[in-house]
Amino acid sequence: MRNRDKSKSQTQSSGTLARKSQEGVNKFLRRSSRLSSSGKKEQDGFFLENDLKTNDQEVVHTMDVCNASTVEGCHRDAIENSQAKEQEVVHSMDVCNASTVEDCHRDAIENSQAKEQEVVHSMDAHNASPGDDCHKDTLLDDSEEMNDSDWEDGSTGGRKPVRRASAEDKASLLSLLPTHLLKISEVSNITANALTPLVTWFHDNFHVRNLARAERSFRTALATALETHEGTPEEIAALSVALFRALKFTARFVSILDVTSLKPKADTYEPSNQVAERVSGGIFSTSTLMVDNLKRASIAPSPVQTSPCNEKDDHGISSRKSKGGCSTSNVAQSRDSTSFKESTDGKSTCQVQPDTSRQCVPKNSQGLKRKGDLEFEMQLAMAISATSVETHENIHDSSDGNNSLEASIPMKRWKRIERVESASCFQGFSTALGSRKVGSPLFWAEVYCDGENLTGKWVHVDAVNAIIDGEQKVEDAAAACKTSLRYVVAFAGHGAKDVTRRYCMKWYKIAPKRVNSTWWDSVLAPLRQLESGGMGGTIKVSEHPGENSSLDRVILPEKSGQEASKEYGSKIEVESSVKGSFVATRNSLEDMELETRALTEPLPTNQQAYKNHALYALERWLTKYQILHPKGPILGFCSGHPVYPRSCVQTLKTRERWLREGLQIKGTETPVKVLEQSTKLKKARVSEDVYDEIDSKETIELYGKWQLEPLLLPRAVNGIVPKNERGQVDVWSEKCLPPGTVHIRLPRVFVVAKRLEIDYAPAMVGFEFRNGRAVPVYDGIVVCTEFKDAILEAYAEEEERRAAEEKKQTEAQAISRWYQLLSSVITRQKLNSYYRGSSSSQPSRNIQDKNIETKTPVQSSKDNKQPTAHRKANNQDTTHTTSLVALEVGHEHVFLTKNESFDAENSIRTKRCECGFSIQVEEL
DNA sequence: ATGGATTACGAGTCTTTGCTCTGA
DNA sequence: TTCAGAGCTTTGACTCGTAATCCA
Numbered sequence: 001m002r003n004r005d006k007s008k009s010q011t012q013s014s015g016t017l018a019r020k021s022q023e024g025v026n027k028f029l030r031r032s033s034r035l036s037s038s039g040k041k042e043q044d045g046f047f048l049e050n051d052l053k054t055n056d057q058e059v060v061h062t063m064d065v066c067n068a069s070t071v072e073g074c075h076r077d078a079i080e081n082s083q084a085k086e087q088e089v090v091h092s093m094d095v096c097n098a099s100t101v102e103d104c105h106r107d108a109i110e111n112s113q114a115k116e117q118e119v120v121h122s123m124d125a126h127n128a129s130p131g132d133d134c135h136k137d138t139l140l141d142d143s144e145e146m147n148d149s150d151w152e153d154g155s156t157g158g159r160k161p162v163r164r165a166s167a168e169d170k171a172s173l174l175s176l177l178p179t180h181l182l183k184i185s186e187v188s189n190i191t192a193n194a195l196t197p198l199v200t201w202f203h204d205n206f207h208v209r210n211l212a213r214a215e216r217s218f219r220t221a222l223a224t225a226l227e228t229h230e231g232t233p234e235e236i237a238a239l240s241v242a243l244f245r246a247l248k249f250t251a252r253f254v255s256i257l258d259v260t261s262l263k264p265k266a267d268t269y270e271p272s273n274q275v276a277e278r279v280s281g282g283i284f285s286t287s288t289l290m291v292d293n294l295k296r297a298s299i300a301p302s303p304v305q306t307s308p309c310n311e312k313d314d315h316g317i318s319s320r321k322s323k324g325g326c327s328t329s330n331v332a333q334s335r336d337s338t339s340f341k342e343s344t345d346g347k348s349t350c351q352v353q354p355d356t357s358r359q360c361v362p363k364n365s366q367g368l369k370r371k372g373d374l375e376f377e378m379q380l381a382m383a384i385s386a387t388s389v390e391t392h393e394n395i396h397d398s399s400d401g402n403n404s405l406e407a408s409i410p411m412k413r414w415k416r417i418e419r420v421e422s423a424s425c426f427q428g429f430s431t432a433l434g435s436r437k438v439g440s441p442l443f444w445a446e447v448y449c450d451g452e453n454l455t456g457k458w459v460h461v462d463a464v465n466a467i468i469d470g471e472q473k474v475e476d477a478a479a480a481c482k483t484s485l486r487y488v489v490a491f492a493g494h495g496a497k498d499v500t501r502r503y504c505m506k507w508y509k510i511a512p513k514r515v516n517s518t519w520w521d522s523v524l525a526p527l528r529q530l531e532s533g534g535m536g537g538t539i540k541v542s543e544h545p546g547e548n549s550s551l552d553r554v555i556l557p558e559k560s561g562q563e564a565s566k567e568y569g570s571k572i573e574v575e576s577s578v579k580g581s582f583v584a585t586r587n588s589l590e591d592m593e594l595e596t597r598a599l600t601e602p603l604p605t606n607q608q609a610y611k612n613h614a615l616y617a618l619e620r621w622l623t624k625y626q627i628l629h630p631k632g633p634i635l636g637f638c639s640g641h642p643v644y645p646r647s648c649v650q651t652l653k654t655r656e657r658w659l660r661e662g663l664q665i666k667g668t669e670t671p672v673k674v675l676e677q678s679t680k681l682k683k684a685r686v687s688e689d690v691y692d693e694i695d696s697k698e699t700i701e702l703y704g705k706w707q708l709e710p711l712l713l714p715r716a717v718n719g720i721v722p723k724n725e726r727g728q729v730d731v732w733s734e735k736c737l738p739p740g741t742v743h744i745r746l747p748r749v750f751v752v753a754k755r756l757e758i759d760y761a762p763a764m765v766g767f768e769f770r771n772g773r774a775v776p777v778y779d780g781i782v783v784c785t786e787f788k789d790a791i792l793e794a795y796a797e798e799e800e801r802r803a804a805e806e807k808k809q810t811e812a813q814a815i816s817r818w819y820q821l822l823s824s825v826i827t828r829q830k831l832n833s834y835y836r837g838s839s840s841s842q843p844s845r846n847i848q849d850k851n852i853e854t855k856t857p858v859q860s861s862k863d864n865k866q867p868t869a870h871r872k873a874n875n876q877d878t879t880h881t882t883s884l885v886a887l888e889v890g891h892e893h894v895f896l897t898k899n900e901s902f903d904a905e906n907s908i909r910t911k912r913c914e915c916g917f918s919i920q921v922e923e924l
Numbered sequence: 925a926t927g928g929a930t931t932a933c934g935a936g937t938c939t940t941t942g943c944t945c946t947g948a
Numbered sequence: 949t950t951c952a953g954a955g956c957t958t959t960g961a962c963t964c965g966t967a968a969t970c971c972a
């Protein structure tokens with residue numbers, strides 16, 4: 001029972017969780033659908049954000065490299081943004097609209113109150129409008145004005161002065177692309193190798209940089225990144241996706257979700273107030289100062305480092321998490337500051353970029369008390385100190401070399417530490433940087449290469465680090481940087497798909513850290529459809545070369561197709577069916593690929609990994625109720641122990657336990673396992689009147705499911721119910737009922753069976769623990785089927801009779817109580833009358849009122865012959881004043897049953913005394 | 925120094941079929 | 949005399965996860 005209650009509460013809580021989650025997803029879907037149907041403004045242009053809070057009509061001809069929608073929390077409705085009544089006509093080329101969903105599951109877990117804290121960076125390359133000539137405008141026309149409000153954060157409130165856009169502002173990725181690279185879009189059956197020059201070019205021209213920027217929208221940041229060729233890893237990765245999509249590739253934005261651990265203590269950070277306290281003189285101030293000094297000694301000062309560390313990171317993710325202080329944003333920035341690089345020729349490069357995050361480290365170290373964090377601080381300081389010389393030796397300018405910031409801030413230049421092997425690179429970081437997620441690959445692109453394999457393949461493309469098809473390296477890189485690969489999600493359209501399997505080679509390490517897969521799948525299900533639909537909207541129109549410019553042929557979603565020119569739209573319709581089947585095939589192939597990976601995970605090298613491994617098992621890690629059957633095949637060995645498929649592990653149960661499931665042991669089967677269980681049985685020696693403890697060995701015989709057959713209980717014969725040795729039937733389920741019997745779950749039904757002399761057995765349905773011991777719980781009886789109707793009929797009659805009897809008893813009790821009440825009143829009145837004139841009036845003080853008003857269902861009869869009771873007629877229901885003074889003294893009313901009458905219509909029972917007094921009782 | 929194996933321990937789960945006295 | 953109900957007293961073996969320790 002206790003467990004049952006627990007499981008019940010768990011079910012309820014999980015139900016609440018699931019409901020909240022579903023609400024969140026539904027909100028997202030509703031917003032998404034609004035976005036897709038809310039008109040040309042949003043489809044063609046930006047997803048309007050708060051920074052566009054102006055009622056002024058603005059005609060903005062701008063090149064919008066990214067359609068980024070940032071939604072912090074599902075409760076922040078996108079509609080609110082559009083309520084700003086912007087009437088801008090935004091002519092833009094949306095190249096990228098990637099989305100990042102973060103922490104939705106964490107929020108659901110941590111906060112069942114549905115304070116969804118999802119951060120959705122929606123970046124959808126498919127929101128480009130096909131028929132919009134703005135592409136050409138924005139790409140080719142430098143003379144158009146660009147409103148600054150599109151580029152600056154609107155949080156400042158007022159409008160900023162319009163400025164002329166520079167040439168860089170209006171430059172586009174495509175216009176930046178060398179002509180020979182533009183031709184890559186015409187290649188059919190694209191392969192990963194064919195992407196190499198493109199990725200190399202991108203890598204040479206766009207760089208990860210952590211600039212201390214004021215808080216602003218992701219879209220604005222992305223535009224700036226395009227303008228300056230620098231940005232955070234997220235921005236650069238998003239730009240790379242934009243580029244791929246602009247070149248007609250099917251691409252999506254992939255991100256490792258930086259989620260909070262399921263276990264509260266795993267990766268919590270101190271609240272800011274605690275940090276502040278410690279900064280102001282906490283017990284760790286000495287040690288952290290030591291680290292601080294060490295760091296100061298080893299790190300050359302940079303002008304940029306003077307910027308406050310509590311500025312929010314460019315990511316919505318990090319900035320949201322850094323609400324409590326700079327600690328988390330520092331982590332995020334640190335993560336950005338170092339990136340893994342591997343050139344396509346096999347050499348790997350680690351890029352270390354000193355940035356503004358450094359100046360946060362001392363504060364951060366002061367605020368954190370964990371041993372690992374302190375170690376990290378010291379390791380970081382030592383590592384930087386130790387590598388500073390090497391860094392200077394190996395330092396080269398970034399490839400473009402024309403960045404003013406770089407020119408003015410030498411320490412912000414890239415430090416490229418060449419490594420021959422990528423693994424050694426990761427290890428270097430792991431050793432030097434300890435317990436922090438630094439330099440981890442967090443964002444990249446996936447490009448669908450139909451020339452790969454026979455059926456096409458999603459190819460990992462990390463343009464930031466110039467890595468192509470390096471999916472197997474992601475896990476190691478992330479692990480080296482202490483980043484968990486729990487969720488790798490690909491975004492396209494307004495949807496998302498979990499592709500963790502593609503990048504996770506050690507699923508057994510990841511699986512326990514993920515949320516319940518059923519819940520996660522249900523959350524992602526609608527997003528998967530959107531993702532699929534978004535990707536499905538990508539149409540390659542290379543089949544019609546020459547009809548449109550290359551820019552017009554850029555990728556168009558179905559929703560945008562509605563707004564395309566009619567002739568163009570008709571082509572889309574024709575092609576949509578072909579495309580649909582292709583997309584479906586591609587999706588199913590990818591699903592198969594991911595499923596195959598799930599089933600073909602390499603054997604772990606340590607034994608403990610087999611403990612709960614979903615695919616493999618070691619015999620030594622089986623529990624006492626498990627066995628290998630069949631014992632083979634042997635898939636390999638781990639430390640000399642044979643590895644078997646997990647499917648060979650069978651759960652064993654006792655005969656009784658199998659009976660509960662409606663199964664019984666086959667006649668010829670012997671137990672596959674016999675356990676010896678030592679039990680101490682207390683047995684009383686009656687003769688000696690002492691207790692003795694006797695150690696006895698009991699055996700537990702266990703059977704496997706292959707030894708079972710359906711339960712065959714003896715059939716009921718001649719109305720006799722087969723019973724067990726306790727004279728009852730254990731009804732664990734319907735399967736446990738003997739054939740020909742039925743379970744009647746009614747209270748007191750055994751009385752009826754007994755009265756009818758029908759054979760029955762008490763139905764035991766379970767146990768509950770009372771007073772430290774198990775007590776069987778009975779519910780109803782088991783009788784032969786042929787007696788069911790008779791018993792039910794008799795039960796109904798019996799219940800009716802019982803109800804009437806109960807009612808009668810209740811009425812009698814009520815009468816008795818009324819009688820007692822009235823008698824006591826009369827007695828008091830008599831006493832009052834008796835002692836009124838003689839002695840003190842004290843006793844009569846409480847009964848001075850001549851009339852005692854009673855508000856009861858009691859009514860005096862209309863035909864009351866006594867004048868002592870009269871009736872207030874204002875309410876039929878009974879407020880009456882009984883003049884008790886006039887009650888006949890010396891007579892006790894007796895209401896005999898034979899004198900009663902009952903008015904069924906009004907439910908009024910009239911009780912009469914022999915003296916003629918009567919009362920009416922309304923039966924409720 | 926690191927990672928794997930082993931051990932210890934705590935928390936949670938599963939187990940499971942009165943006896944005696946009192947009062948109606 | 950019978951029977952229903954209240955009160956009594958509060959398992960213990962096992963599994964699983966985690967941390968500490970040992971060892972190669």
